[in-house]
Amino acid sequence: MxxxxxxxxxxxxxxxxxxxxxxxxxxxxxxxxxxxxxxxxxxxxxxxxxxxxxxxxxxxxxxxxxxxxxxxxxxxxxxxxxxxxxxxxxxxxxxxxxxxxxxxxxxxxxxxxxxNKSFIDGFAARSPGQISGVLYDVPLLRQALTGKAILPHANNVAILATTASVELYEPLIDELPAHGMSARVFVVDNEDDLIPSLVRALRYGDFLLAAPDDAIYNPRTIKHILLTAYRRNKIVIGPSQAYVKAGSLASSYAPFVEMAALGANFIEQYFVAGAFPAPAYPLIYRVDVNNQVARSMNIPVPDPALLNRAIQQELAENGGPQGE
The missing domain is CATH 3.40.50 (Rossmann fold)
Known part of the structure; x- marks a missing residue:
């Protein structure tokens, strides 16, 4: 080369x-x-x-x-x-x-x-920061005040509970006096005792506060509960929008968009701090009313927006639990 x-x-x-x-x-x-x-x-x-x-x-x-x-x-x-x-x-x-x-x-x-709060709280307590939730059930005080807004002279709130769930209502019983109300829990020991306990509860209460307790309020029992209350001219409040469609007079609820807003806030906090905040309720609620039930019971019900403002004002003036 x-x-x-x-x-x-x-x-x-x-x-x-x-x-x-x-x-x-x-x-x-x-x-x-x-x-x-x-x-x-x-x-x-x-x-x-x-x-x-x-x-x-x-x-x-x-x-x-x-x-x-x-x-x-x-x-x-x-x-x-x-x-x-x-x-x-x-x-x-x-x-x-x-x-x-x-x-x-x-x-x-x-x-x-x-x-619901009763479902997630235990997991969150055992794994703080790792597990949290945006709560779907409505705070019981808010539900009780929903009944009060519809029936301004209502003072006595009737509640049904099982022996396993009765303690869940103790905070509400302590909170109600600040709002001029009181509550009494009627324990249902078994399925056969449901209607007799309900009748006693309706004699006491100005309305029945239905909570998210599946042992009492479920597709098998709700028809009997609503009919028994209706025949005694007593309204049922709660526990959710689904039950309003079934025949409850009214219920407060958080719109999905408000739940999503709080969920997004929790996610952003996780990326900043490496941990979730504790489970919490959304900040904004609405009221859903079954107008057909209201008319059949001859109960004048204000516009849901007015009801919601009355509840907010009561909570602002006389206090409520965190998240209200």
Whole structure:
């Protein structure tokens, strides 16, 4: 090979090595960027474990995503993916979804939505910061004041409870005197005792306060409870919008968008502090009224917005529990 040929070959070899070094440097930089992005992305990712009700899950996912900051991504997760999740919060919809996520992976942070206080409080107390919830049930004081707003002269609140749930009403009994009311709990020992206990409760109370106690208020019993109260010209308040449709006169409730707003706030706090706040009720409520029941019982009911303002004013003037 001529010297001239050797020179050309050497130059080509030098250029190839130089190009190779640049390629390696570029590749290492790319690996670093991808690695950094992979480490950063889960910090702004939230998984969504639905209830199984497709319409409900799609609706709640949409309104929650709308409430989240633009750099937080909400994405569905399947049951078989849950065990592999690490350090990424999961939003669960309903108690069944929470239980499914919790049993599949006990180390991940969970924000439970559409769960009652009595369901989630124990989990949150055992795993503070890791487990929290936006509470679906309405504070009992607010429900009692809903009845008071409809019947201004009502002073006595009747409550049905089982031996297992009777203690849940003690805080309410302590709170009511500040609002000029009192309550008495009538214990239902078994299913056969439901109607006799209800009759005694209706004799005492100006209205029956129905709480989210599935042992008493369920599809099997609600018709009998509502008919018994109706025949004695006593109204039932609560425990939810679903029961208003079934025949309760009224119930306070938190709109889904308000639950989603609080849920988004909890998620943002998690990314800032690395922990969820304690479970809490939404800040804004509305009142739903069954006008057909009101007319049949000849009870004039103000506009729901007026009822809600009366409740808010009473809580502001005479106090209420945290979250009211």
């Amino acid at each position: 001529t010297p001239h040929g050797r020179f050309r070959w050497g130059s080509l070899l030098h250029m190839t090595r130089d190009t190779f070094r640049r390629a390696v440097a570029t590749l290492l930089g790319l690996v670093f960027v991808v690695s950094a992005y992979a480490q950063e992305t889960p910090g702004r990712l939230v998984y969504f474990a639905g209830s199984g009700n497709i319409a409900l899950d799609q609706h709640f996912q949409t309104i929650l995503a709308d409430q989240l900051k633009s750099d937080i991504t909400l994405t569905p997760i399947s049951s078989d993916q849950i065990p592999m999740v690490e350090n990424t919060p999961v939003v669960s919809i309903g108690p069944a979804a929470f239980s499914r996520v919790r049993q599949a992976n006990r180390s991940i942070p969970i924000l439970a939505m559409l769960v």
